[in-house]
Amino acid sequence: MDVNSIAIKSGLFMPAATGEVKAISKMAAGQVVYGSLTDAEVMLRAGSDDIAAFEYLALKYHRPMIAFMYRMCHNQALAEELAQEVFLRVYRSRQSYAAEAKFTTWLYRIATNLAVNHARDHKVERSGKVVSLDEPDQETGTTPDVADASLNAEQQILRRERLEAIKKHVLALPEKQRAAVLMHKYDGMDYREIAAVLKLSESATKSLLFRAYEALRERLKDFV
Numbered sequence: 001m002d003v004n005s006i007a008i009k010s011g012l013f014m015p016a017a018t019g020e021v022k023a024i025s026k027m028a029a030g031q032v033v034y035g036s037l038t039d040a041e042v043m044l045r046a047g048s049d050d051i052a053a054f055e056y057l058a059l060k061y062h063r064p065m066i067a068f069m070y071r072m073c074h075n076q077a078l079a080e081e082l083a084q085e086v087f088l089r090v091y092r093s094r095q096s097y098a099a100e101a102k103f104t105t106w107l108y109r110i111a112t113n114l115a116v117n118h119a120r121d122h123k124v125e126r127s128g129k130v131v132s133l134d135e136p137d138q139e140t141g142t143t144p145d146v147a148d149a150s151l152n153a154e155q156q157i158l159r160r161e162r163l164e165a166i167k168k169h170v171l172a173l174p175e176k177q178r179a180a181v182l183m184h185k186y187d188g189m190d191y192r193e194i195a196a197v198l199k200l201s202e203s204a205t206k207s208l209l210f211r212a213y214e215a216l217r218e219r220l221k222d223f224v
Contacts, residue, residue: 039103047094054094057103058087064187065111071182072115074171082118086111105196108183112197116175169219177212184209 034042034056045053065086069079089110097106170178176198183189183197195205 040099043094043097043103043106044099046091047097049094054091058090061104061107062087065107068108068111068182068187069115071170071186072175072178073119074167082111082114085114089114101196102193105193108187108189108197109199112176112179112183116179119175165220166216169216173212173215177208177215180205180208181212181216 034045034053037045039057039060042053042057046057062083065083066079069082069086070076073079073082086107090107093110170181173181180194180198183194189197191202191205191209194200194209195202198205198208200208
């Protein structure tokens with residue numbers, strides 16, 4: 001059975017409703033079998049052609065991957081396509097996975113390389129549905145731009161304009177800076193984890209993030 005068949009069978013890449021219910025059901029079943037293992041241990045099982053182990057990880061990280069790709073390209077259709085490609089690459093590389101790094105480090109390295117290369121090759125199209133910072137996060141359901149009842153109408157407009165400016169300028173960052181900022185700000189990854197994903201030293205990663213945040217501060221100074 002190839003990975004496309006697995007994805008269709010398990011409902012990994014089906015939209016909402018039926019696919020979502022199937023995914024939740026399968027995740028619950030997987031927790032019973034794999035919940036006591038680390039992600040690296042589950043991936044090693046996937047490398048031994050334990051298809052259920054691969055499905056468990058794909059379901060667990062499906063939404064975070066779409067959210068990450070969303071923020072990299074700000075295009076819904078493209079984000080879903082790139083997220084699916086991430087899992088195709090994970091599946092194809094399953095037997096070579098050696099657990100030398102955390103599974104999430106390996107996963108985000110695949111995702112970041114894919115997003116950066118796609119942006120360079122295609123100069124990412126920015127049409128389609130744009131992910132707004134004031135929409136609920138796909139993974140957590142939380143909303144970064146929660147309406148503040150203490151703000152008057154003018155203040156709320158200014159706040160929304162600032163968020164739109166942040167989106168615009170994050171998207172305009174060089175690809176590696178953008179990926180580092182997204183992993184740091186939205187995925188809660190520390191310098192060491194980001195360094196492992198980008199294959200940089202911690203000091204180089206700190207410098208990369210410093211330059212990114214300095215650029216954002218300069219471009220957003222009118223909103224501070």
